[in-house]
Amino acid sequence: MGRGDAGADGTMGRPVIAPMPLADGLAGLRNRRPVIHSITNPVAIALAAGVLQAVGARPVMTEALEEMDDVVRAAAAVTVNIGMPSTARADAMVAAAAAARQAGRPWVLDPVGVGASPHRRGLMHALLANRPTVIRGNADEVLALADMGGLADGIGIDAQATVEAALPAAAALAQATASVVMVTGKVDHVTDGVRSFGVANGHPMMTRVSGLGCALTCLTGAALAVEPDPLTAAVLAAALMGVAGEIAATSVAGPATLAAGIVDTLFGLDARTFQRTLRVQ
Amino acid sequence: MGRGDAGADGTMGRPVIAPMPLADGLAGLRNRRPVIHSITNPVAIALAAGVLQAVGARPVMTEALEEMDDVVRAAAAVTVNIGMPSTARADAMVAAAAAARQAGRPWVLDPVGVGASPHRRGLMHALLANRPTVIRGNADEVLALADMGGLADGIGIDAQATVEAALPAAAALAQATASVVMVTGKVDHVTDGVRSFGVANGHPMMTRVSGLGCALTCLTGAALAVEPDPLTAAVLAAALMGVAGEIAATSVAGPATLAAGIVDTLFGLDARTFQRTLRVQ
Amino acid sequence: MGRGDAGADGTMGRPVIAPMPLADGLAGLRNRRPVIHSITNPVAIALAAGVLQAVGARPVMTEALEEMDDVVRAAAAVTVNIGMPSTARADAMVAAAAAARQAGRPWVLDPVGVGASPHRRGLMHALLANRPTVIRGNADEVLALADMGGLADGIGIDAQATVEAALPAAAALAQATASVVMVTGKVDHVTDGVRSFGVANGHPMMTRVSGLGCALTCLTGAALAVEPDPLTAAVLAAALMGVAGEIAATSVAGPATLAAGIVDTLFGLDARTFQRTLRVQ
Numbered sequence: 015m016g017r018g019d020a021g022a023d024g025t026m027g028r029p030v031i032a033p034m035p036l037a038d039g040l041a042g043l044r045n046r047r048p049v050i051h052s053i054t055n056p057v058a059i060a061l062a063a064g065v066l067q068a069v070g071a072r073p074v075m076t077e078a079l080e081e082m083d084d085v086v087r088a089a090a091a092v093t094v095n096i097g098m099p100s101t102a103r104a105d106a107m108v109a110a111a112a113a114a115r116q117a118g119r120p121w122v123l124d125p126v127g128v129g130a131s132p133h134r135r136g137l138m139h140a141l142l143a144n145r146p147t148v149i150r151g152n153a154d155e156v157l158a159l160a161d162m163g164g165l166a167d168g169i170g171i172d173a174q175a176t177v178e179a180a181l182p183a184a185a186a187l188a189q190a191t192a193s194v195v196m197v198t199g200k201v202d203h204v205t206d207g208v209r210s211f212g213v214a215n216g217h218p219m220m221t222r223v224s225g226l227g228c229a230l231t232c233l234t235g236a237a238l239a240v241e242p243d244p245l246t247a248a249v250l251a252a253a254l255m256g257v258a259g260e261i262a263a264t265s266v267a268g269p270a271t272l273a274a275g276i277v278d279t280l281f282g283l284d285a286r287t288f289q290r291t292l293r294v295q
Numbered sequence: 296m297g298r299g300d301a302g303a304d305g306t307m308g309r310p311v312i313a314p315m316p317l318a319d320g321l322a323g324l325r326n327r328r329p330v331i332h333s334i335t336n337p338v339a340i341a342l343a344a345g346v347l348q349a350v351g352a353r354p355v356m357t358e359a360l361e362e363m364d365d366v367v368r369a370a371a372a373v374t375v376n377i378g379m380p381s382t383a384r385a386d387a388m389v390a391a392a393a394a395a396r397q398a399g400r401p402w403v404l405d406p407v408g409v410g411a412s413p414h415r416r417g418l419m420h421a422l423l424a425n426r427p428t429v430i431r432g433n434a435d436e437v438l439a440l441a442d443m444g445g446l447a448d449g450i451g452i453d454a455q456a457t458v459e460a461a462l463p464a465a466a467a468l469a470q471a472t473a474s475v476v477m478v479t480g481k482v483d484h485v486t487d488g489v490r491s492f493g494v495a496n497g498h499p500m501m502t503r504v505s506g507l508g509c510a511l512t513c514l515t516g517a518a519l520a521v522e523p524d525p526l527t528a529a530v531l532a533a534a535l536m537g538v539a540g541e542i543a544a545t546s547v548a549g550p551a552t553l554a555a556g557i558v559d560t561l562f563g564l565d566a567r568t569f570q571r572t573l574r575v576q
Numbered sequence: 577m578g579r580g581d582a583g584a585d586g587t588m589g590r591p592v593i594a595p596m597p598l599a600d601g602l603a604g605l606r607n608r609r610p611v612i613h614s615i616t617n618p619v620a621i622a623l624a625a626g627v628l629q630a631v632g633a634r635p636v637m638t639e640a641l642e643e644m645d646d647v648v649r650a651a652a653a654v655t656v657n658i659g660m661p662s663t664a665r666a667d668a669m670v671a672a673a674a675a676a677r678q679a680g681r682p683w684v685l686d687p688v689g690v691g692a693s694p695h696r697r698g699l700m701h702a703l704l705a706n707r708p709t710v711i712r713g714n715a716d717e718v719l720a721l722a723d724m725g726g727l728a729d730g731i732g733i734d735a736q737a738t739v740e741a742a743l744p745a746a747a748a749l750a751q752a753t754a755s756v757v758m759v760t761g762k763v764d765h766v767t768d769g770v771r772s773f774g775v776a777n778g779h780p781m782m783t784r785v786s787g788l789g790c791a792l793t794c795l796t797g798a799a800l801a802v803e804p805d806p807l808t809a810a811v812l813a814a815a816l817m818g819v820a821g822e823i824a825a826t827s828v829a830g831p832a833t834l835a836a837g838i839v840d841t842l843f844g845l846d847a848r849t850f851q852r853t854l855r856v857q
Contacts (some may be wrong), residue, residue: 326666328609336637337618337621337622337637338621338622338625338635338637339622340622341622342622357587378638378642379637379638379639379640379665380638380642380643381638381639381640381641382640382641382642382664383664385642386641390854411636411638411643411646411647411650412640412642412643412646412647413643413646414640414642414643415643416647451756494697503629503630503843504626504629505622505625505626505629505635523797547840548837548840548841548844548845549630549839549840549841549842549843549844550626550630550839550840551626551835551836551837551838551840552646552836554626554787555836
């Protein structure tokens with residue numbers, strides 16, 4: 015039984031998350047330097063690799079079907095982002111998800127723009143069949159996913175929904191898929207369908223950084239590599255990104271320097287600053 | 296009749312462009328937040344997305360044929376850059392251009408490196424058949440395009456031609472294709488074959504920023520989404536990029552910080568600074 | 577007989593490398609502005625293009641088979657990085673290497689992650705058959721390559737080998753392939769199997785910059801375009817990157833600003849600073 019299933023059955027009785035284990039998670043990343051295999055879109059790929067390397071993880075980002083099983087087996091966790099789903103890349107996504115399930119690796123699904131086309135929704139079904147450990151999206155994406163599964167009756171899909179509007183859908187989705195669901199926005203919410211946490215860090219300018227959500231998905235993979243409880247791992251990832259964004263935003267001129275500042279802040283973040291800045295609800 | 300045809304017949308009688316409507320265009324981008332669908336090359340893709348997000352636009356950059364029609368219909372404008380034209384990407388370019396024409400969306404064609412190979416010239420013919428609203432290139436590219444169409448007799452193709460040397464070819468190309476043509480260089484020139492404007496902003500270091508021309512192409516798509524006159528929209532895009540580059544260049548150490556500085560400057564640019572810095576001829 | 581073969585037979589009698597010709601190499605790049613054709617992975621592609629443009633080179637990065645011969649013939653040097661070897665990109669790599677050999681262009685092979693899969697090792701054999709002028713990798717990659725060729729008996733492949741541990745393998749590989757081999761690490765070593773040099777510049781934080789090794793591979797291609805001796809060219813590239821990283825590291829906050837700082841430093845580097853900072857052994 016792989017870690018990929020832990021969210022479904024093994025994590026219900028854990029205590030409330032304290033800052034302490036989160037700082038341990040950061041130390042774990044730096045010490046263990048896990049290999050993370052991420053399929054992400056070309057817009058985000060350099061930033062995502064930068065974020066992974068900044069926390070100590072070692073990114074691999076191949077889309078070659080010929081080596082997918084080899085690479086997934088060598089990785090501690092896998093992440094799949096459905097952006098820019100050209101035929102070859104879509105095949106690679108499904109292969110990576112299947113390999114992760116087969117090898118018992120935890121994996122993160124990012125349903126970016128799932129509402130944009132029937133093609134993405136079809137792809138989503140193929141990916142969900144491989145039981146992601148964590149699903150991370152914005153409110154619209156989580157609402158669209160819940161709607162696909164007939165879980166969003168009466169919720170409605172708003173063009174720019176708030177995180178709060180998506181919380182019932184997130185909980186329903188978590189229960190239906192046995193995944194942890196992270197909905198990111200002003201406050202990032204993480205739920206396994208029973209328990210839920212909010213991470214109230216971050217900065218509004220982060221929404222203008224291209225690929226930052228995709229990078230958070232990759233960071234969630236890194237967190238799963240060092241923290242066996244998917245709910246705690248998802249909170250760790252949201253906390254790292256939120257804290258880094260919040261600190262970096264105090265000294266940058268706009269979204270491009272913010273992107274660089276987040277990578278640099280993650281690289282230099284010490285446990286004390288992390289804990290002091292963290293706001294987990 | 297789509298906006299994509301407006302440059303051909305509907306814009307001849309408009310008055311000279313004043314700074315005021317250009318500042319209105321920037322405000323329009325920030326208020327309306329148009330979805331722009333851009334196919335661009337992997338070198339430029341992150342910077343192009345950053346530039347689009349900095350002015351308030353929402354980039355989509357899919358190359359998946361399976362969703363091309365869906366995405367183009369959801370977009371306010373489309374841009375196609377022929378860099379790195381692998382078979383799959385070349386197919387996506389033609390599909391995006393055809394979908395834009397079909398859906399009546401304005402679209403921008405960037406003939407990057409069109410002189411490099413017969414493959415690019417063949418691709419160019421397929422794209423031109425879909426009647427781009429704006430064509431944006433450097434002097435060499437515009438000269439190569441005009442030559443392809445038999446419009447450049449006696450002009451000659453120089454390896455590093457000046458913008459001025461390309462102006463007759465730009466005007467001929469605009470008339471032959473019913474597109475607005477933008478030739479970028481020391482001064483950016485924009486013409487519909489009858490009227491023409493020069494934008495004299497910018498900084499020499501901008502020529503060393505990888506992908507900046509490609510990002511300007513995407514920004515031109517964004518401008519077309521809020522400004523119905525293609526000539527004005529092209530001037531708006533050149534003006535935004537030129538002003539941002541000129542301002543950013545005053546406080547950077549080289550091309551990499553200049554790229555970031557342009558994104559940050561576009562994000563924070565206020566109407567007064569924009570108008571005061573602008574030099575439209 | 578092309579430059580691509582020079583390392584095999586024409587360079588053995590050259591004197592020890594002094595800083596002076598290296599500074600001349602930098603001037604040569606800025607004056608001649610060689611076209612460099614690089615196939616690299618999407619994580620590194622923007623940084624690699626930025627590095628090339630910063631030193632004056634003109635990058636082309638197409639993966640389109642339809643124009644591979646045209647582009648290679650127009651280039652002064654070629655580089656191939658095997659990262660993210662999807663079917664289409666792997667075909668492009670082999671085509672580029674074959675075109676470089678055919679056209680007599682010097683070319684650089686970067687065996688990134690060659691130990692990751694049989695797919696990469698198979699690809700490596702196809703590429704090595706086209707006789708790279710320079711092979712650049714880290715210690716693990718050079719050890720894996722030597723092992724593939726039966727050259728690493730008793731050396732053993734360590735997960736994070738030091739450069740020093742890889743030196744015998746590097747020399748054996750250089751002799752077996754008639755290529756110059758560069759092993760990058762704390763000190764970058766360059767050998768043609770007989771002579772060898774160490775470049776002791778750089779900064780530890782450089783190992784956390786995504787795609788920097790890939791960018792060095794591209795920079796090595798640029799150096800081959802202006803310096804006919806492959807051993808000297810490889811030292812020039814390592815020296816430029818090491819010196820730029822070392823200078824930039826003094827004033828940056830982390831790996832993202834370091835990446836930008838390296839590009840900016842390369843852009844502004846003067847001969848005197850280059851020579852004064854250089855530590856070639």
